[in-house]
Amino acid sequence: MGRCAVVALGGNAISTSTGDNFIERQFAQTRKSMAGILELIRKGYRLAITHGNGPQVGEGLLRMEHSLDISFPRPLGVLVADTQGGIGYMIEQSLQNGLRWRDMEKPVATLVTQVIVDKDDPELLTPSKYIGRAYPQEVAEKLMQEHGWEMKLDKARGYRRVVGSPKPLSIVNRDAIKLLLDNDFVVICVGGGGIPVFVMKNGFYEGVDAVIDKDRAAAILALDIGAHDLFILTEVDKVALNFGTPEQKDLDQMTSAEAKQYLEEGQFPPGSMGPKIEAAISFLENGGERALIASIDNVIGAVYKEGGTWITKE
Numbered sequence: 001m002g003r004c005a006v007v008a009l010g011g012n013a014i015s016t017s018t019g020d021n022f023i024e025r026q027f028a029q030t031r032k033s034m035a036g037i038l039e040l041i042r043k044g045y046r047l048a049i050t051h052g053n054g055p056q057v058g059e060g061l062l063r064m065e066h067s068l069d070i071s072f073p074r075p076l077g078v079l080v081a082d083t084q085g086g087i088g089y090m091i092e093q094s095l096q097n098g099l100r101w102r103d104m105e106k107p108v109a110t111l112v113t114q115v116i117v118d119k120d121d122p123e124l125l126t127p128s129k130y131i132g133r134a135y136p137q138e139v140a141e142k143l144m145q146e147h148g149w150e151m152k153l154d155k156a157r158g159y160r161r162v163v164g165s166p167k168p169l170s171i172v173n174r175d176a177i178k179l180l181l182d183n184d185f186v187v188i189c190v191g192g193g194g195i196p197v198f199v200m201k202n203g204f205y206e207g208v209d210a211v212i213d214k215d216r217a218a219a220i221l222a223l224d225i226g227a228h229d230l231f232i233l234t235e236v237d238k239v240a241l242n243f244g245t246p247e248q249k250d251l252d253q254m255t256s257a258e259a260k261q262y263l264e265e266g267q268f269p270p271g272s273m274g275p276k277i278e279a280a281i282s283f284l285e286n287g288g289e290r291a292l293i294a295s296i297d298n299v300i301g302a303v304y305k306e307g308g309t310w311i312t313k314e
Contacts, residue, residue, distance in 0.1 A: 002044035004181060005229040007037060008218035008279075011052040012235050013296050014087055030090045031098070036233075036299035038098045041106055043303070046181050048225060049091060050218045053083040053192030057211075061132040061161075073147055076131070076163060077195045077207040084112050084191035091188050108186045114172035115194030115217055117208060121166035129165045129211055134158030164210040166196060168217045172205065174224040181225065193217040219279035223286050230283045230291045232276050237295040237302075239277070239309040241267050253310040256284040280311045289313075 013033040014026050040047060060079045064071070074082075088110030095108045117124075127150055135143065140151045140159030154160045171177065171190060180187045193212030197205040215232055222230045238250040241262065254262070259277050268274040273293075280291035292299075294308025302308025 002046050003229060004046045004048075004225065004227045005040070005231055006218050006222040006225070006227045007040070007047055007049045007231045007233060007299075008215055009033065009049060009051040009091075010232075010234040010296065011054055013051060013233065014090065015055045027090055027094070031094045033296050034091070034094045034098050036296060037095065038102060038104075039300045040231075040303070041099070041186065042102070042104065045229075046184075046186075048177055048181060048187045048189055048221060048227070050190045050214060050221060051087055051091065051188070051192070052214050053080065053087060056083040056087060057192065058132065065133060068147075075207060076209045076211065077197070080192045080195050080211070081112050084195070085110070087191055088112075088188045095186060106186055107184065108188070109180055110188040111173055111176060111180070113177075113189045113191065113194050114197045114205065115190065115212055115220070116169045116172060116205075117166035117196045117198055117210070117212065118169060119198035119206075119208065121164065123166045124164035124208065124210060127162045127164040127210075128152075129163050130154050130160045131163055131211065132161045134160050164208075165213060166208070166210055168194065168196075168212050168220045171217075171221050171224045172197065174221070177221070178225050190214075190217050190221050213275050213279075215275045215279040216282070219283040219288075222283050222288055226287075228289045230280060230288055231299065232279065232291065232293045233296045233299055234276065234293065235295060237298050237307050239268075239273060239293050243267075243273070251309045252305075253312065255312055255314055256281050259311055277311075284311065284313050 014030055057079050064074050092108045092110045099106050134157040143149055144151055149161050151159045152162050177187050177189050193214040194217050196208040196210045196212050200206055241249045259281055263277050268277045283291055291311040292308050294302035298307040
């Protein structure tokens with residue numbers, strides 16, 4: 001059997017950079033993003049594919065908030081599940097058609113996925129992740145009273161809802177994902193970081209109104225299914241030191257120890273490259289073999305060491 005890899009697709013795999021996110025445009029962007037994935041399949045990789053969902057969840061929240069006077073609010077976990085199905089459908093169909101166009105036989109399946117978190121995670125106790133639209137203070141106070149939301153001032157924008165972003169611990173559906181991979185399926189799973197749930201004392205699962213970082217969830221998925229490689233695909237082709245300055249230095253490769261050092265030095269900010277580097281380090285320190293950070297457009301070149309940044313144990 002070929003090498004097993006988790007491919008974490010960045011937001012630009014589905015949504016356009018212009019913000020013009022009509023479904024037709026999202027489908028077109030998705031088809032474009034599958035070119036490299038199809039070549040990985042041709043190369044013999046067994047793939048589990050994860051994806052972001054920020055714009056899509058934002059749209060779902062907007063629709064919900066506009067209809068609060070005539071409809072019940074939907075928990076964030078249900079919205080994440082909705083986007084797993086919708087985005088998974090776009091990726092699944094785009095892959096199926098691309099495989100058929102190339103005369104390649106490969107089944108594809110989308111799996112709505114739950115991810116276990118700690119209900120006492122500090123991120124849940126002091127939520128700080130902004131979601132949804134901004135409101136004037138008086139409207140925010142009413143929403144907090146009526147729906148129990150926590151809202152904070154987001155600089156000059158207004159008051160926005162905040163939720164926690166707990167660390168993922170394990171994938172509930174990992175056995176099903178492994179079974180599909182072992183039967184030669186391409187599996188689309190853990191979309192949007194997964195649906196966050198915690199385990200109650202009786203062993204039952206309960207949802208959490210939170211969001212999970214998709215790259216950290218991809219690393220946990222890769223470890224849970226025993227993947228050899230973790231591919232984190234984003235907008236930039238390589239990890240860089242001193243990014244955006246005249247001293248910028250693109251990196252072809254680095255060890256996990258070097259990555260950790262650069263992270264501690266502040267080279268990789270929390271809001272951009274930081275979570276990707278943390279995910280790669282976690283994967284390598286817990287049994288993974290290789291991690292790659294590269295652009296979606298150049299994933300094949302990166303696999304052949306002609307682009308991207310490889311991160312290894314040593």
